[in-house]
Amino acid sequence: MSNPTAAILIIGDEILTGRTREGNAWVLAGMLAEAGIELRQIRVIGDDHGTIVDAVAELAARHDHLFTSGGIGPTHDDITADAVAEAFGRTISVREDARALLAAYYAGRGQELTEARLRMARIPAGATLIDNPVSVAPGFTVQNCHVMAGVPAVFKAMAEAIVPTLKGGAPLRSRSLQMMRPESQIAEPLRALALAHPGVGFGSYPFETEGRYGTNLVVRSTDAGALDAAFAALKAAFPEGK
Amino acid sequence: MSNPTAAILIIGDEILTGRTREGNAWVLAGMLAEAGIELRQIRVIGDDHGTIVDAVAELAARHDHLFTSGGIGPTHDDITADAVAEAFGRTISVREDARALLAAYYAGRGQELTEARLRMARIPAGATLIDNPVSVAPGFTVQNCHVMAGVPAVFKAMAEAIVPTLKGGAPLRSRSLQMMRPESQIAEPLRALALAHPGVGFGSYPFETEGRYGTNLVVRSTDAGALDAAFAALKAAFPEGK
Structure with missing residues (x-):
């Protein structure tokens, strides 16, 4: 649905x-x-x-x-x-x-x-x-x-x-993890996670603060169980994320 | 052109x-x-x-x-x-x-x-x-x-x-006039001005501040002479504008 x-x-x-x-x-x-x-x-x-x-x-x-x-x-x-x-x-x-x-x-x-x-x-x-x-x-x-x-x-x-x-559907939920590593360092493990969790959108958003590069990783899904599983896997892969 | x-x-x-x-x-x-x-x-x-x-x-x-x-x-x-x-x-x-x-x-x-x-x-x-x-x-x-x-x-x-x-054209210039009157009070004279100045865009943007209604009137054109004429006519029609 x-x-x-x-x-x-x-x-x-x-x-x-x-x-x-x-x-x-x-x-x-x-x-x-x-x-x-x-x-x-x-x-x-x-x-x-x-x-x-x-x-x-x-x-x-x-x-x-x-x-x-x-x-x-x-x-x-x-x-x-x-x-x-x-x-x-x-x-x-x-x-x-x-x-x-x-x-x-x-x-x-x-x-x-x-x-x-x-x-x-x-x-x-x-x-x-x-x-x-x-x-x-x-x-x-x-x-x-x-x-x-x-x-x-x-x-x-x-x-x-x-x-x-209006008749809606399941809300789109998201969770995010911020880390002080540039996007290009986390791209390969992130791609593997995205492939392993097909019902979840994985977004990667770089930022810069005081000359240092960081990344916000965002997982989004309308399936709450799939979102929790994806976020747990994300935290396991990037333990320094906050 | x-x-x-x-x-x-x-x-x-x-x-x-x-x-x-x-x-x-x-x-x-x-x-x-x-x-x-x-x-x-x-x-x-x-x-x-x-x-x-x-x-x-x-x-x-x-x-x-x-x-x-x-x-x-x-x-x-x-x-x-x-x-x-x-x-x-x-x-x-x-x-x-x-x-x-x-x-x-x-x-x-x-x-x-x-x-x-x-x-x-x-x-x-x-x-x-x-x-x-x-x-x-x-x-x-x-x-x-x-x-x-x-x-x-x-x-x-x-x-x-x-x-x-990139090869551009004439810059789009704009001038604006702000007044503390609601849009609906200035709509009729503004329409007449817009009709009288066909090469110029006339925009009307209402705002509210501290419970009072005001309007920003904006004229825009790539033709500097037409813009000046339209703005002069706008100021003449709305002398309270700033």
């Missing part, structure tokens, strides 16, 4: 131009590992309608779940909702429940529900809303595509709302 | 499993903007041979340049060089100049050039080497694909070696 698969699509010129260091994918990657949903790809694209339509259609077709980040605010560069609607062949219009959420929110702040703000109530036909406890304007799910905001606090809140509702 | 295009391919299970927050793409994105090379896509995939081959072939065909990060070290999970060779239909073997670099480096440290370390001298036929001033093991360029290490300090050094050698 393999776990369901997922992709993340990050939408925004601010990432591709180097203005913003992306972090939402990292936050969601951790949640998906815990939920037993296998993340296969992260993709970052710009604010271009055709590019978004094509990427959504491709990634939604190839994975059990697609999560998007960015482009659902009130400004002219927020074009994700329309592109997602097109990718799934749905119409899109202002939806009454989303409009009511926004109307109540702005009324409570003594502000008008302007035309720009109303854009955030445009939802593809047949979608379900994703709650936004931070700033009200909702995300939505169309088929297997979960559309979320790019603002980190809102993205995280929406991901925390949607991920627990 | 449009600028050359590029994609970045990040290779590593440690990103997809949420262990590591990716940062190399952000570093390179800034360099590419400055060099006048238009970054169209960033993609993150796992340590899987077939997935790497397919992604390299697709992204190299669709862009003027492809930059990869990760998977060129000495351990069993370092499979990028072989996959890149396959994507371009090249053979791969230990190359004498790369072997000589490694031999000198390890001899200088009183260490052996083991079989694992020799893996880092495996280079696809016809490639040119990319200098690694940090830890010697080189990157390489095959056709339009620039293969670099994943360790951040090494990645950055390799990118600094290769990007200035």
Whole structure:
């Protein structure tokens, strides 16, 4: 029984131009590992309608779940909702429940529900809303595509709302061992261990600190017994590891 | 005259499993903007041979340049060089100049050039080497694909070696204006400005600080005159911006 698969699509010129260091994918990657949903790809694209339509259609077709980040605010560069609607062949219009959420929110702040703000109530036909406890304007799910905001606090809140509702598998667990030896010294015994434990992923990540080279060895598996056996073998092979 | 295009391919299970927050793409994105090379896509995939081959072939065909990060070290999970060779239909073997670099480096440290370390001298036929001033093991360029290490300090050094050698275009410049008004209040005038300045990208990025909402407005263009005109119009429309 393999776990369901997922992709993340990050939408925004601010990432591709180097203005913003992306972090939402990292936050969601951790949640998906815990939920037993296998993340296969992260993709970052710009604010271009055709590019978004094509990427959504491709990634939604190839994975059990697609999560998007960015482009659902009130400004002219927020074009994700329309592109997602097109990718799934749905119409899109202002939806009454989303409009009511926004109307109540702005009324409570003594502000008008302007035309720009109303854009955030445009939802593809047949979608379900994703709650936004931070700033009200909702995300939505169309088929297997979960559309979320790019603002980190809102993205995280929406991901925390949607991920627990999805059918996951066995959580991906990992254990790691750090040692002050360069990767190239441990490569050969590590290869033998990886071959001996086929259900477990073995990763090797070099680092440097104060001019000395070290390595973090990581074992990962959705099978807890296999993970324990692999980690025990790793510790036996590298007794200096911590 | 449009600028050359590029994609970045990040290779590593440690990103997809949420262990590591990716940062190399952000570093390179800034360099590419400055060099006048238009970054169209960033993609993150796992340590899987077939997935790497397919992604390299697709992204190299669709862009003027492809930059990869990760998977060129000495351990069993370092499979990028072989996959890149396959994507371009090249053979791969230990190359004498790369072997000589490694031999000198390890001899200088009183260490052996083991079989694992020799893996880092495996280079696809016809490639040119990319200098690694940090830890010697080189990157390489095959056709339009620039293969670099994943360790951040090494990645950055390799990118600094290769990007200035590429033929770029006009640098992408940006200017920004910050104001303590929510995005939804400035959306309508901003849309009008964006329509009036078609050669300039207008981005709107909301933030929240101490319970108050603000917006960063960013204009971007490779045309310096158009950028100045757009920024002047932006300042006139939002005199409170800083």
